[in-house]
Amino acid sequence: MARLPQRPRVVIVGAGFGGLSAARGLARTPVDVTLIDRRNFHLFQPLLYQVATAGLNPSDVAWPVRSILRRQANVRVLLGEVAGVDVAGREVLIDDGRRLPYDWLVIATGTTHTYFGNDQWAAIAPGLKRIDDATLIRRRILMAFERAENAEDEAERKRLMTFVIVGAGPTGVELAGAIAELARKALAADFRAIDPRKARIVLIEGADRVLGTFPPELSGFAKAALERMGVEVRLGRRLTACDAGGVIASGERLPAGTILWAAGVAASPAAKWLGAPADRAGRVQVRPDLTVPRHPDVFVIGDTAALVQDGKPLPGIAPAAKQGGIYAAKVIRATVLGRPKPPPFRYRHYGALATIGRNSAVIDFGRIRMKGRLAWLIWSMTHIYFLIGGRNRLLVTLQWLFDYITFSRGARLIAGSDPASEQRSARGSHRFAGCSPAASGAGGAHVDHSQTWSTVPDAARGTSPVPGSLLSSPREPSAY
Numbered sequence: 001m002a003r004l005p006q007r008p009r010v011v012i013v014g015a016g017f018g019g020l021s022a023a024r025g026l027a028r029t030p031v032d033v034t035l036i037d038r039r040n041f042h043l044f045q046p047l048l049y050q051v052a053t054a055g056l057n058p059s060d061v062a063w064p065v066r067s068i069l070r071r072q073a074n075v076r077v078l079l080g081e082v083a084g085v086d087v088a089g090r091e092v093l094i095d096d097g098r099r100l101p102y103d104w105l106v107i108a109t110g111t112t113h114t115y116f117g118n119d120q121w122a123a124i125a126p127g128l129k130r131i132d133d134a135t136l137i138r139r140r141i142l143m144a145f146e147r148a149e150n151a152e153d154e155a156e157r158k159r160l161m162t163f164v165i166v167g168a169g170p171t172g173v174e175l176a177g178a179i180a181e182l183a184r185k186a187l188a189a190d191f192r193a194i195d196p197r198k199a200r201i202v203l204i205e206g207a208d209r210v211l212g213t214f215p216p217e218l219s220g221f222a223k224a225a226l227e228r229m230g231v232e233v234r235l236g237r238r239l240t241a242c243d244a245g246g247v248i249a250s251g252e253r254l255p256a257g258t259i260l261w262a263a264g265v266a267a268s269p270a271a272k273w274l275g276a277p278a279d280r281a282g283r284v285q286v287r288p289d290l291t292v293p294r295h296p297d298v299f300v301i302g303d304t305a306a307l308v309q310d311g312k313p314l315p316g317i318a319p320a321a322k323q324g325g326i327y328a329a330k331v332i333r334a335t336v337l338g339r340p341k342p343p344p345f346r347y348r349h350y351g352a353l354a355t356i357g358r359n360s361a362v363i364d365f366g367r368i369r370m371k372g373r374l375a376w377l378i379w380s381m382t383h384i385y386f387l388i389g390g391r392n393r394l395l396v397t398l399q400w401l402f403d404y405i406t407f408s409r410g411a412r413l414i415a416g417s418d419p420a421s422e423q424r425s426a427r428g429s430h431r432f433a434g435c436s437p438a439a440s441g442a443g444g445a446h447v448d449h450s451q452t453w454s455t456v457p458d459a460a461r462g463t464s465p466v467p468g469s470l471l472s473s474p475r476e477p478s479a480y
């Protein structure tokens with residue numbers, strides 16, 4: 001019996017916003033798709049800060065990839081960590097030695113944190129990117145209050161109740177606002193020796209305003225709103241040291257029990273795998289059709305791709321990743337079906353949103369700008385709309401309604417372990433070591449977290465602010 005010709009094989013690496021959109025976009029195309037990710041769930045990162053601050057549970061913001069794609073017969077989902085790509089042999093290399101042959105490859109591996117050469121800060125100041133980061137941060141925040149309740153020394157109690165967030169982009173602003181609400185409302189009556197309302201929340205930023213990629217008027221609103229919530233906003237500060245006792249920013253020592261990093265990201269190592277040109281943030285410099293130079297069969301999309309459009313780099317936000325995935329699927333489909341190739345990729349920016357706290361958010365739709373309660377309602381509805389799965393939408397809506405009415409935060413579990421912090425506390429209370437050469441790194445870090453989130457559907461198209469710099473030049477594009 002004659003063997004049927006094999007269908008083209010598409011391998012997609014990463015089941016985030018970009019990879020998932022590419023896989024779905026190929027639903028009715030005669031190809032065999034393999035979607036590989038190192039975790040078995042798709043993560044809705046925009047609400048991760050709510051897990052970190054005990055507002056939502058991890059399963060509210062994550063959904064199993066197999067279940068999302070179970071009805072799409074041409075997709076096979078694999079769990080595995082990709083370690084490289086053999087572009088000449090057209091194979092994806094998995095870290096357990098398996099090799100996955102492809103005819104088309106779509107890489108959508110996102111970003112990771114960067115501490116700009118100060119990697120020793122990572123254990124002290126976790127960033128927020130994965131579910132594990134969120135539960136670790138939740139643990140540290142809640143443990144800080146527990147330890148303060150047990151502390152006998154007043155200075156140590158104050159230190160434990162000081163929370164420093166480095167970077168005032170959307171993630172930093174969201175974290176600062178949510179910690180302030182947790183301390184001032186949800187935990188207010190729960191302790192006896194301490195008054196959680198006296199917690200000090202300090203937001204440190206290298207630039208001269210928060211939410212640096214939003215229009216100045218909205219940045220000003222966000223700063224004032226944070227300050228009304230009791231957050232101390234320190235602008236124009238360079239972080240030069242960060243250790244178990246606290247931080248030094250522009251020469252000022254700030255003893256702190258919890259330090260959170262919202263200041264920088266770097267792309268996944270895809271450029272190295274492919275031997276492709278990369279920008280300074282490590283993102284693959286793709287061609288206008290999102291393929292890699294000299295490899296028209298390899299697409300790189302989402303946060304790990306760098307492309308300048310209309311003089312601006314594509315932003316590292318979910319809509320850009322989704323649109324990239326849809327576009328890659330269209331090109332593959334057209335080629336497989338022998339149709340004309342679509343014109344080059346064009347990213348459409350619909351708007352940028354950031355929430356500050358209860359009843360407070362900012363939205364930049366370009367010509368239309370909003371702030372306050374209405375913006376917050378739109379932010380809430382948009383995020384619920386974009387969550388995957390009816391179950392998650394329902395649970396998050398109910399949870400938010402309940403928390404809104406009661407000011408509570410239901411997911412206050414101290415779970416998992418935190419070896420770094422436990423080792424430190426076993427050594428007793430922390431005397432702030434100050435700016436040790438080991439901690440300060442080369443020249444310190446100028447924190448300028450510039451990142452805009454945009455999850456708005458077909459609303460007014462704005463001249464979007466694009467992500468700007470983190471630590472180097474203010475115009476340098478970064479993943480977000």
Ligand SMILES: Cc1cc2nc3c(=O)[nH]c(=O)nc-3n(C[C@H](O)[C@H](O)[C@H](O)COP(=O)(O)OP(=O)(O)OC[C@H]3O[C@@H](n4cnc5c(N)ncnc54)[C@H](O)[C@@H]3O)c2cc1C
Pocket residue numbers: 013014015016017018019036037038039041042043045046047048049080081082083108109110111128129171268301302303304316317318319321452453454455480
């Ligand atoms: C805290 C936070 C809040 C955010 N808020 C917003 C927001 O409000 N609005 C907005 O638009 N954007 C927001 N973003 C940005 C948005 O989440 C990203 O732009 C988007 O996720 C990028 O999609 P992606 O597909 O490129 O990568 P990701 O969604 O990060 O997906 C990458 C996938 O690749 C997998 N992967 C990585 N390396 C490997 C490997 N070696 N092997 C196998 N699998 C691998 C990962 O497990 C992951 O599933 C936020 C980001 C963060 C971190």
